[in-house]
Amino acid sequence: MTDSHSIIRVAFQRVAPHASNIQRLREITEVIAGNSEAPEEIVARLRSIMVHEDITVRTDIRILINEIRHIVAGNKST
Amino acid sequence: MNAFDILDGEIIRFLSRDGILFPTPIQERAIPQLLKTEDNFLLLAPTGSGKTEAAVLPLLNRLYEMQAESELFGFYVLYVTPLRALNRDVFKRIQGLCEHLGLSVQVRHGDTTQYQRRKQAILPPNLLITTPETLQAILPGKRLRYHLKSVFAVVVDEIHELADSKRGTQLSLGLDRLERLVGKRIQRIGLSATVGNPDDVGSLLSGPDRPVRKIWAGYDARQMQLDVVMPQPTDDDIVMARRLHYPPHSTARLRYIVDQISNHNSTIVFTNTRSFAEVLGSKMRGLDPSFDFDVHHGSLSKDVRLAAEDRLKEGKSKAIVATSSLELGIDIGQADLVIQYSSPREVRRALQRSGRAGHGVGRKAKGLFIATANLDDITESAVIVRRALSNKVEAAAIPERSWDVLCHQIAGMLLDEDRLSFDEIHSRIRVAYPFRNVTREELERVLDFMIDRKLVKKEKDSIERWGKTRIFYYERLSTIPDVQQVSAIDITSRTGIGVLDEDYVSENIEAGSLFVIRGRPYRVVSIEEDEVLCAPAGESDSDAPRWIGEMIPVPFEVATEVAEVWKRTGQMEKNRVVPWLTQQYRLSKEAQEHVIEAVAGSRQCLGKLSSKNRIVIEDFGNGLVLHAPYGTKTNEALGIVIAALLTTRRGVDVAVERDPYRILFSSSERIDPQHVLDVFSEYSPPQVSAVLRLAMKNTQTFSSRFVHVARRMDVIRRDAKLREVPVRLLITIYEDTPVFEEAMREVIADKMDEQHTMEVFDRVSKGEIELHIATTERPSPLARLILEERTRFEVMGEITEEDEVLRMMEERLLSTKFRLLCVNRHWNSVRTISTLEEEVSCPICESKMILAMHPSQKNVEKILAKVSKGEKLSQTERKEYRRAMLTASLISEYGKTALIVLAGRGIGPDTASRVLRPGRLARRDLLQEIAKAEKMYARTRQFWD
Known part of the structure; x- marks a missing residue:
């Protein structure tokens, strides 16, 4: 499993308790996790998906992006 | 170079644009330190000296830098205030700068709409201004909980206001829960103008083991002009008093207030109770002043309060009559004068209120304390002014080991994390200062109680949330007593x-x-x-509604200094007293004269005056007054303990009343002052503490507190009507539980000063406090202050006003004329009551059987003549004869007092005989009963006339 793959999965696990649309968020995560990309690209893809989603899903994705950034920032600092 | 120069250029540009070029002392000192470190801080500076900006500018600076590095998403700074109104005010103050920096700021509290709440869940503001209760509400929230993970700083404004109550206790655990959620240390910054014990308050903010850096600034530079005045009625006031149906002294104060408002741009008039704010507002309208003004207090709707604040700010009104609702940091703009009506009773309150004038940097706080013509009120105001000018603020009494708060926070922890071990809970609660000493046994008892109530459950080694946990938590977010x-x-x-x-x-x-x-x-x-x-309605002669919980206790330190002022005034030569009272205590000439005269009279009467080291026990025949200047809470406890012990010793009930300077004991039988000496010598401080608890258990105060605590601990439904709750039964059932313990702890901590009470007993036993017995023929002037003000602390609060109303009524009654007729028909004269001796008798035959009737009523003499001749009376005559003879019997027994009662509106001899009871001959009690009877007549006269 690539780093990016693991980052998005860990991020999903952390934000799941806070998500309003957990099923939809899981689907999005599965799709993106399937294509292992660099974290910046994952964020960009999530942003492009957000545009077409309902407002509450958009917030869930926004939280997911935030968490990915936290993880990436944490990895860089260690 | 100043502290602003180290802030980001954008912030400096914004401040310059608004003409803010130089930091205030607190900003100058705090900004560099807050920029440099993430330590916890307590910023202490006078009201209106820019504390909010001192804390917020460096935090916004940091946020602005973070924003430059990456997009912000979540809450980063929480700004907690005790009041929704303060939230709105802080928002207005920082909104412009936040917008300028591209940062978002919003308010969230009980008034926030659902729409706004949803928006915040979707797009959280970077800086959230909120109340402690709303923070509790969002801590376990699904979405908001995530947004809270980015918080790096919490500012707690007016922290002394929270520290003094369970709100602070709850917040201390709440901040720890927040920190655990974030996963790292959060910078905590407390702000206050008036903290007497900054170390304790700092520990409350930060936890007992973490250091808090205290920054004091600006107190030296603060400009305050505080004076105590006692307006005397002029001839014009006396005329006006009749027109307003208001006592002359009160009218003089009212006129003085109106004059002061007219001579200033904008004024806040503070009263101690909501009821009196209403009375004053109503009477001021009666004067038809040339300016507009509003009334502002916590029981008025939010819209009304906001409109009043805005009208003053915009200059549409010139004054606002307010209670503590306007005390805290709400900037009401241009107020250049604060008037305090009657003693504010606490230094902290005096400072908060005076600080409302000239609220703003570089402006002078001007405060006028209007004392009523009452020795306690004048001296207390003076002492508070002196202490305020030297910044001697009372310590905040931080409630410790509050079991109701602990239950709630354990429920919160289990919402945060589903399950926790006993040890985890124990270590987590001990991180908060108020719970630092909770033992394992105590926690076990609280958890057993929660398990028993099904608020949580125990599974093997862990405590877990259960079905009721969430609803229990959310229904009890507020620790403020739930008065329906x-x-x-x-x-x-x-x-x-x-x-x-x-x-x-x-x-x-x-x-x-x-x-x-x-x-x-x-x-x-x-x-x-x-x-x-x-x-x-058009009428103005009506009651102000009363609200409970309005009593403000006078602290021990203030009360003992008041006694010291009396003592020194009595000892010093007049030419030395006057400058001393002027310079140290800012008393006006009239107020000084009143104090000097009253003190001299009291000293002459009692021989010695009471002080911190001397209790004077005055035996005036119908009761004892213990002159003990130890403040409201100490005297409350002393009174309860001594009365309970006297009752037990004598087997006869001893009633007790108290004010901050004395305690009155009365009973159906004479109380020997030696018995009080015995009580002091026979009981040790620990025994006193035990007696206090035993005596408290049966009081109404305890029952009332028990209900509030029981509501918070899920024993009584929150919406249960008080009259439907079998309180005494519940107290018995729950006697050995944390609910009972907490109610007892709360009532003793809030209403009493147990420590000083025990100290008084201890010091008496060591001979450090002298007990002096004074026997007086009639109550001394100082004793009269409690005898005539028995209801000083009752819900209406404004006893001085009530006294004046009664005095006015007494004047009216004494000026009433009666036709007086000797039963032997030797004497028939129309006389004004005030001209009569106490004992009324016929000047010719000395008979005390004197019939009283209206001056126009002349036929009674004829009826008497008929009776003496044995002639038959008509039905009407029989009735008149019976009434007249009843008045004669009352006058023979009660003398002039009977006539005073009969002078009451609608009071006939039957009613008078009910009012005149042997135990009710104290003038004030009697006047109150007459007033009641007059009211009853007014209500029912439609059925009589």
């Missing part, structure tokens, strides 16, 4: 004009009643379940 309230609605506009306490409505209001709210009279049209419908 009813809305008052103006039916002409269908708008809310205020809220009334449920007990006031049920006991005092019915359709047709008049009451004053917002300084205007309203007539009750009908009373529905949750609202009182009323319509504006």
Whole structure:
């Protein structure tokens, strides 16, 4: 499993308790996790998906992006 | 170079644009330190010295830098204040800068709409201004909980206000829960102008083991002009008093206030009670002043309060009559004078209130304390002014080991994390200062109680949340006593004009009643379940509604200094006293004269005056007054303990009343002062503590507190009506539980000063406090202050005013004329009551059987003649004869006092005989009873006339 793959999965696990649309968020995560990309690209893809989603899903994705950034920032600092 | 120069250029540009070029002392000192470190801080500076900006500018600076590095998403800074109104004010102050920096700031509290709340869940503001209760609400929130993970700083404004109550206790655990959620240390910054014990308050903010850096600034530079005045009635005031149906001294104060308001741009007049704010507003309207003003207090609706604040700010009104609702940091703009009506009773309150004048950097706080013509009130105001000018603020009494708060926070922890071990819970609660000493046994008892109530459950080694945990937590977010309230609605506009306490409505209001709210009279049209419908009324002679919980205790330190002032005034030569009272205590000439005269009279009467080291026990025949200047809470406890021990020793009930300077004991039998000496010598401090608890258990105060605590601990439903709750039974059932313990702890901590009470007993036993017995023929002037003010701390609060009303009534009664007729027909004379001796008798035959009747009533003498001749009387004559003979019997027994009662409106001999009872001959009690009888007549006269 690539780093990016693991980052998005860990991020999903952390934000799941806070998500309003957990099923939809899981689907999005599965799709993106399937294509292992660099974290910046994952964020960009999530942003492009957000545009077409309902407002509450958009917030869930926004939280997911935030968490990915936290993880990436944490990895860089260690 | 100043502290602003190290902030980001954008912030400096914004401040310069608004003309803010130089930091205030607190900003100068705090900004560099807050920029440099993430330590916890307590910023201490006078009201209006820019503390908010001192904390917020460096935090916004940091946020602005973070924003430059990456997009912000979540809450980063929480700004917690004790009041929603303060939230709005802080928002207005920082909104512009936040916008300028591209940062978002919003308010969230009980008034926030659902729409706004949803928006915040979707797009959280970077800086959230909120209350402690709302923070509790969002801590376990699904979405908001995530947004809280980015918080790096919490500012707690007016922290002394929270520290003094369970709100602070709850916040201390709440901040720790927040920190655990974030996963790292959060910078905590407390702000206050008036903290007497900064170390304790710092520990409350930060936890007992973490250092807090204290920054004091600006107290030296603060400009305050505080003076105590005692307006005396002029001839014009006396004329005006008749027109207003208001006592002359009160009218003089009213006129003085109106003059002061006219001579200033904008004024805040503070009263100690909501009721009196209403009375004052109503009477001021009666004077028809040339300016507009509003009334502002916590029981008025939010819209009304906001409108009043805005009107003053915009200069549309010149004054606002307010209670503590305007005390805290709300910037009401241009106020250049604060008037405090009657002693504010605490230094902290005096400073908060005076600071409202000249609220703003570089402006002078001007405060006028208007004392009533009462030795306690004048001296207390003076002492508070002196202490305020030297910044001697009372310590905040931080509630410790509050089991109701602990139950709630354990429920919160389990919502945060599902399950925790006993050890985890124990270590987590001990991180908070108020719970630092909780033992494992104590925690076990609390958890057993929670498990028993099914608030949580125990599974093997862990404590877990259960079905009721969430609802228990969310229904009890607030630790503020839950007094049920009813809305008052103006039916002409269908708008809310205020809220009334449920007990006031049920006991005092019915359709047709008049009451004053917002300084205007309203007539009750009908009373529905949750609202009182009323319509504006023209009359002004009506009651202000009363609200409970308005008593402000006078602290030990203030009371002992008041006694010291009396002592020194009595010892010093007049030419030295006057400059001393002027310079140290800022007393006006009239107020000084009153103090000097009253002290001399009291000293002459008692031989010695009481002080911190001397208690004077005055035996005036009908009771004892213990002159003990130890403040409200100490005297409350001393009174309860001594009365309980005297009752036990004598087997006869001893009633007790107290004020901050003395305690009155009365009984149906004489109380020997030696028994009080015995009580002091026979009981040790630990025994006193035990007696206090035993005695408290049976009081109404305890029952009332028990209900509040039981509501918070899920023993009583929150919405249960008080009259439906079998309180005494519940107290018995729960006697050995944390509910009982907490109610007892709360009532003793809030209402009493147990420590000083035990110290008094200890010091008496060591001979450090002298006990001096004084026997007086009639109560000394100092004793009269409690005898005539028995209800000083009752809900209406404004006893001085009530006294004056009674004095006015007494004047009216004494000026009444009666035709007096000797039963032997030797004497028939029309006389004014005031001209008579106490004992009324016939100047010719000395008979005490004197018939009293209206001066125009002349036929009674004829009836007497008929009776003496044995002639038959008509039915009407028989009736008149019976009434007249009843008056004679009352006058023979009670003398002039009987005539005073008979002079009351609608009081006939039958009613008078009910009012005149042997135990009720104290003038004040009697006048109160007459007033009651007159009211009853006024209510029922439609059935009589």
